[in-house]
């Protein structure tokens with residue numbers, strides 16, 4: 712296992728039965744609070760691809776995507792839960808490990824053909840990431856890859872992202 716994977720595992724804590732019974736929730740707040748771990752994760756994402764825009768998925772994805780964009784000299788684009796973006800949007804609905812949701816992106820968030828890295832904290836069932844890929848493509852940009860801090864392999868999210876490059880800093 713890489714030093715980065717070990718560092719992440721040491722700073723993510725498991726919360727049983729949150730937000731509902733049967734879910735083992737991966738709480739990244741200890742990692743965010745640790746300067747060395749936070750910097751290593753952002754550097755890890757920024758080392759993957761040079762892109763024009765980094766997309767962050769509300770809310771935890773924002774925290775990691777914005778510093779990644781800064782590090783790359785790229786722009787940041789928020790994908791938000793429905794009803795939060797002020798201008799004209801595209802939307803996609805999906806199921807995730809513990810519920811369902813609708814996300815949106817501004818219709819004019821990208822110029823055609825821009826290269827995009829999508830960043831989030833956790834890949835579980837893949838519903839969220841798949842919907843984000845769909846939105847970015849419908850908005851006219853090119854999804855270079857998805858990058859997550861942690862992939863929960865038993866939920867097989869990767870299988871729902873056929874044809875998209877998926878980078879996980881740690882797989883559990």
Ligand SMILES: O=P(O)(O)OC[C@H]1O[C@H](OP(=O)(O)OP(=O)(O)O)[C@H](O)[C@@H]1O
Nearest residue numbers: 769770771807808834835836837838839
């Ligand atoms: O692979 P999936 O099963 O779709 O699950 C992964 C998503 O679930 C969490 O987001 P959540 O909707 O809980 O939002 P939050 O970041 O606002 O806590 C996480 O941050 C991912 O975006």
Ligand SMILES: Nc1ncnc2[nH]cnc12
Nearest residue numbers: 735736737738808833835
């Ligand atoms: N088990 C989990 N822990 C943290 N975030 C998640 N998003 C979906 N499933 C999750």
